[in-house]
Amino acid sequence: MTEFLQHLVNGVSLGTIYALIALGYTMVYGVLKLINFAHGDVYMAAAYAGFYIATALDVRTHPTAGKAVAVFVGSMVFAGALGWAIERFAYRPLRNRARLTALITAIGVSFLLEYGFQLPSFQAQGRTFEEMLRGWGWTVPGWLDALVSFLPASFPPGPTPRFFPEPFVRVDWTVLGGVHVSNYDVVSFLVAVAFMLGLQWIVFRTRFGMAMRAVSFDPKVAGLMGIPVNRVIATTFVLGSVLAAVAALLVAGSRPRIDPIMGLMPGLKAFVAAVFGGIGNVPGAMLGGIVLGLAEEMVAGYALSSFRDGIAFAILILMLLVRPEGLLGRVTVEKV
Amino acid sequence: MRRARLVLRSVAPFLIALPVLWLAQGASPPDVSIVLVAIAVNVILAVSLNVVNGFTGQFSIGHAAFMAVGAYTAALVTTGMQDLQLLGLPEGSSDALVFFLALLAGMAAASVAGLLVGIPSLRLRGDYLAIVTLGFGEIIRVVIENTKALGQATGISGLPPYTNVVWAGMGVVATVVMARRLLLSTQGRALLAIREDEVAAEAMGVDTVGWKVRAFVISAAFAGLAGGLLVHKIQLVTPRMFTFVKSMEVVVMVVLGGMGSITGSIVAATLLTVVLEWLRGVDQYRMVIFSLLLIVLMLTRPSGLFGTREIWDALPRWLRRRVDGGTP
């Protein structure tokens, strides 16, 4: 029984992370009808942003609450900016093109982030690069030099994993006769729920949220009604990316190992969660996330742990074959 | 006599190609022959994917999985029959026969995989179909990675080096002939109709789901051929060779060449193989450059190099007639 409860706790904990990431997928699909393949990689980039800020603030040796907040906020701002940039430069120009074009571009951005972060550090490379150019009679332009020196010394981080410093001291409790819960789990859960409720409020109780929903129904008509479609879409991306950053930081606390492809699996699984709940549907994404987290924990705990990743794919395919619009999604009928 | 002429017309491309390839094989040093085989494999992959993505207008992004099925099946056949002397033939001919059977087996297995994936998936449209093909692709790879009999993550090594320029080249000829004859036929037009407007095609009597599945199966079969050829050159087959990244490479080749253009696929596959080989020197930047290229391509010229055009469209009418036996 305690084992079951443990899996339950772990599953919900995992599920809230998936839910936070899934919200980004579902909102973007809602307004753009695009599967933003790069979303999982924004999650990864946010984790690194937090890492760099934490390193710069020397959190590892002198952690304070203020610094923790700075790490959080800094990472969220970075993620939002990255999300905005991706939409603005990679997706917006393709707004009126075939969907396949945008999908392929999204995959391209995803690869770019994953492999880009695996490159060796620019500053270290920079010297070799500079010498090579000088050998050809060129010099590095001043602005490029300034830009590179502004970046953290170890950016890009390269493929070797880094370790996120602990934002606050870990406390473990044992409750209900044997179930392990840590303060990280509790904080994660509370923060995640707070953000989800916040988003829920924005989408369903504010004018902006109504604008979002209008754009997701019909962007052209929404535009004709005076809704600033570009701004709504951009803000949607920013919101989704910020939530991904929150997820990344919550995970980094309990699972501090970060590497450039850490976004791949969570991204994929969060996408499955979004599809499961009904892609485009905000409460659906939350529901899907929790369900997927629980399913994964149960399968890993009671069946084969090597199929932990496989369960997500299995659920995905099952959903798409049986009920593609998801649990809470609406069936759309094509007008002939 | 007429029958003989018809049979001749049917197999002509193969008869012409064979001596040419033999000469090419003789003239190439080993490192050139490796690149030629790599190009051939990618051309087969691109042209076969084009049948589904280009001719039929579907979104399949899990092509590498069918390559894997073909590769592993062929590998099992060749390693299983390694010391057999078939039909009492001398060793060289026996090996060739074994290889031929292995490739056919690979294609058959890949077809079955294509059928299993295609039937449930092809009821879906657009993005959803893409995701399902991606999902199935990953599942197939994960299954292979967890199967002891297939060597799990380490795969199977020590495969006999059967593939050479002749085999690979004939594979290309077979694929291109398949695609071209399909494109110019009644059946091919049904696929094009599905691409243009699925609802209208269905209303005009085209069994859209049936044709989509058929296109999918044939595309998977030739991906299996490519897989079988590849692994018998590098003498190794592992699951890591058939990841989503490989599928995306093939998608890029098809899009770069122009979806629906066989010429485009051939040119783009050749170009991309060479570029990726060349970039192997700066291995870390290889994928970054690849993804930048991809993004730039989609932003600037998503219709690719050739759009839906072919080089033979530029040929004068009378020449095309002789080659096809009829107006396209």
Add this chain to the structure above:
Amino acid sequence: MSATGETVLEARRVAMKFGGLTALSDFDLTLRTGELVGLIGPNGAGKTTAFNALTGVYPPSQGEVRVAGQRVNGMRPHQICELGVARTFQNVRLFRELSAFDNVRIACHAGSKSGFTSAWLLTPRHDAEEERIRQRAGEFLAVMELGHRKHEVARNLPYGEQRRLEIARALATGPRVLCLDEPGAGMNASEKVALLALIRRIRDQFSLAILVIEHDMRLVMGVSERVMVLDHGVTIAHGRPEEVRRDPKVIEAYLGDGKLKLRPPRGAEGGAA
């Protein structure tokens, strides 16, 4: 092609519901070879929905559709096409990047069972079928007066010719019933008259039954033997054109209840026309 007078298409109490919305209710139709029946009604009346139910695009929520006596509920559109029902679309749905010739050739293929292998082996049977299709397609293009456009890409054709091409394509499937969805939309008066004459000719030449959705009342009244009027999914009148034209329910559906408001409500901007 069927003998004159044979019932080729029947609908019995067909209804189409989308979620909570009933787009079509209690739709009855009996169509015989040689007939030309008009289906009219204001926008959103459910005319195209009726077409979609008859051709299998959506399975009927209720009721039954029969083609030449055979029940076709739930069949896929291509199967219903093979049984002899062809259609055109309200917004022309041609294979835009293909030539006019190819558009029609694809329809000629309907029902053919040959697979990929005959295409690859270049069998004599394949060649013969290709030739036969080429002939047929040429003939249908000629019938719709599009012979000169054979190799033109469909999207380059002028609008009127696109509509005729769609009809040629539908004819090429060898139907018993032809359902035309606003074939004259976007045409001027003289073009419409010519089109209607053409439609009558092909009905006779190919022994068809024709069901036409049209907005233009005069057009439809002039050519149909019978007219059905839909409003909000309900059949409000059904009979000969002269009777239907005078039916008060029909007039009300198109023009409102006759109480025209000539002055804007108090408080509206002064000076607005």
